Amino acid sequence: MPQHVYVGLVRGINVGTANQVGMNDFRGVFETLGYTEVKTLLRSGNVVFSAAHPLTAADVAAIEKRFTQVAEFSAHFVILSGADFLEITDENPLLAVATDPSRLVVAYLPATSDARAALTSTSLTIPDPDSVSPDVLAVGPRAVYVWCPNGISKSTVPPSFWRQLGPAYTARNVNTAAKLAALVRARL
Incomplete structure (x- = not known):
């Protein structure tokens, strides 16, 4: 089955001392939802990952929900296909x-x-x-x-x-x- 490549971007994490999220936890948000080849970049909310199917708005909502559970604060994600990015x-x-x-x-x-x-x-x-x-x-x-x-x-x-x-x-x-x-x- 072909993999779909995505870029995930979140605003406002790890800026100063506010909204700290470790990169292992950030990567884990995606891995626990079944995404593969998850690679974070820097500490500012950047991730590239693969999915077995094209993502929907419900998938993005699930990522945001899981992030809130892990980070204990909410954030909006911009999720773009690799080609779109x-x-x-x-x-x-x-x-x-x-x-x-x-x-x-x-x-x-x-x-x-x-x-x-x-x-x-x-x-x-x-x-x-x-x-x-x-x-x-x-x-x-x-x-x-x-x-x-x-x-x-x-x-x-x-x-x-x-x-x-x-x-x-x-x-x-x-x-x-x-x-x-x-x-x-x-x-x-």
Whole structure:
């Protein structure tokens, strides 16, 4: 039976002293649900894993539920097929602009139509480019890309923009995305 490769991303774990989750426990969330070839990356909520069947919204809900049981706090997961993750990462329109991949960020959204509909909605308020300068913001059909030349912690993109994306999006810098992409490519 063919295996389906997925990337799982969760926001807000192991930041400072809050919401600490050991990587063995994090990996165990997926293994106890029957997923295989589970590989975590760094301590910031990144995992690549294989499934025997295409995942559904119910599968993602089960991952979130199991995570809450293990970690004793809840978190939203962005689960993307390996192919979807690679396409979103590779179609980054700011790759030619950025000079430091650690300051170029991709904000991934869940694959659900509701989450991605926010990106193409006429009600999405995108900041004026001059108001976020020197940052550069690009909104794609499946992700948001931000070049933060002064560093991510000094980003000028307002929090009100991010709130429009809902609670489940999560961002990774291009260095981390490239490492995850290499793990995915090794399995496809």
